[in-house]
Amino acid sequence: MLFQTFLSDLWSTITILLLNILVLIFFCISKVLTGAYWALVVIVSLCIVVLVPFYIFEWFRLSNHRHHHHSDTQTLCTKSEGDLTAEMLEEMMDSDTHGKPLPNDEDPAFEAIVTFTTTPDQLRFLPIIPSIASAVLFVTTVG
Incomplete structure (x- = not known):
């Protein structure tokens, strides 16, 4: 389950980066084809329609x-069996850990997995950089 979370976070980060690259490509195309004011319309509309939501x-x-x-x-590992909700039980039934004991938080291998899966949270803020870069590019070319 932790690995699935990591993959979904990774894919969402890649998707945001690709969307930013698309905005930059549109910016370059519109700058070459027509004037800077048309580029402003394209950039602003793409940012509002795609990136902001x-x-x-x-x-x-x-x-x-x-x-x-x-x-x-x-908090992830020290839950006792009495604290398990129906949702958590359902997730445990779906996973492939039938009858296996849950790893404890002292296990270094498990801790490494948890650290590895939480890194995309920080990576998610990286795609803001291309957005700022496209805005700076536009301001410098228009101004």
Whole structure:
């Protein structure tokens, strides 16, 4: 389950980066074909239509993800069987850990996995850089 979370976070980060690259490509094409004011219309509309809702969606998804799945290893691993909710039991039934004991938080291998899966949270803020870069590019070419 942790690995699936990591993959989904990785894909969402890659998608945001690709969208930013697309904006930069549109910017270059529009700058070559016509004047800078048409480029402004393309950049602003693409940012509003594509990037802003995507960032908002990612922010909500991240906050919901943190709310439902505790990223802290202490709270993740020290739940007793009495504290398990129906949702958690369902997830355990779906996973391939039938009858296997849950790893404890002292296990270095498990801690490495948890650290590895929480890194995309920091990576998610990287795609803001191309957005700023495209804005700076536009301001310098128009001004």
